[in-house]
Amino acid sequence: MAFVAPPPNLSKERIQLGEGTTFLPGKKDPSIQHLIDQVVSNGYVILERLYTPAEVELAKSELARLEASESSGPAARGGRNPFEGLSTKRMYCLQDKSRAFDSFAIHPTVMALNDYFLQPHYLLNTYQSVIIEPGEEEQRMHTDDGLIPLPRPRPLMGIGAMVSLDDFTATNGATTLIPGSHRWNDEREPRREEMVSAIMPAGSMVYFLNTVWHSGGANISGAPRRSLNIQYCQPWIRSFENMTVATGWEDLDSLPPKLLSLLGFSTHSFMGSVDGRAPRTGVELRKKRLIEWALREHEKGTF
Ligand SMILES: O=C(O)CCC(=O)C(=O)O
Helix, strand or coil: CCCCCCCCCCHHHCEEECCCEEECCCCCCHHHHHHHHHHHHHCEEEECCCCCHHHHHHHHHHHHHHHCCHHHCCCCCCCCCCCCCCCEEEECCHHHCCHHHHHHHCCHHHHHHHHHHCCCCCEEEEEEEEEECCCCCCCCCECCCCCCCCCCCEECCEEEEEEECCCECCCECCCEECCCHHHCCCCCCCCHHHCEECCECCCCEEEEECCCCEECCCECCCCCEEEEEEEEECCCCCCCCCHHHHCCCCCHHHCCHHHHHHCCCCCECCECCECCECHHHHHHHHHHHHHHHHHHHHHHCCC
16 A cells, blocks of 8 residues: 555536535446436435345344443443434444444445445445434434535535434434535525425435435334434545554553544544544453453464
8 A cells, every 4th residue: 555646636527516515426327327316406315125124123133232232332321412312322333333234334226326426435434323212302403514614515525324224204203304405505504494304114224415404303203213324424534544543552551642632542523433432442442352352262272
């Protein structure tokens, strides 16, 4: 992996959607043209019954199993602030918790959409479950690129996708979105009345540009609304060198705190967190897990 010259300026190929979003179009799979058209026009598309009932059932049973376990994470029994949702349960880092969730994040249709809207080698930005319990209020309206202070029209930073593990209804907290808001400039403020609910059967996905205004809905039904929140981001949203992996974890205490912070053992709001916690805590938990794994393997005689 050599350090090579940056590519030529591709700015002229950028597409601008209204006054809100610009993006460099990537590889287009003609079989999904109708889906691309909906995303370009509304900012989102609903992909009905993308996943099999068996995949959905397995995901729900794994969520129930994980929720009961010690390693479920700090928001598994309720959010820590109104944005996470005080009556909303979240488990982060699903890719690290069970193999049952793999197929959701790499569905070919989703990858084909990402191949068009994002640049090659895009990344998983967050992978979490969002279980909105009865009584939860509407989440604050937001865009998922809200932590990046660039003026609109701004480059597309990523994609958000909500997978319904239960039917999403008008009363159980279906994600609400404002159609066309990916085209808005910075002056335009979102209004609740403009939002529409992503009503869809279990096993579906609402796929949206992260310049779209949206929120979790209020759950006034009697049952939880289970879902997966899968977000992807541009491949360039990271440092040249992967500093948190490139720095030995054995004796992090010997590094000056300022250097640790520069190496990514720090957060910008939620960015940089590990399983909903500070990255340093995440690393220490992983070290412990590795030591326990090595001891088990040693007992088995592997080494
Ligand atoms: O739960 C939902 O429907 C949306 C959640 C969301 O947008 C978020 O937490 O960023």
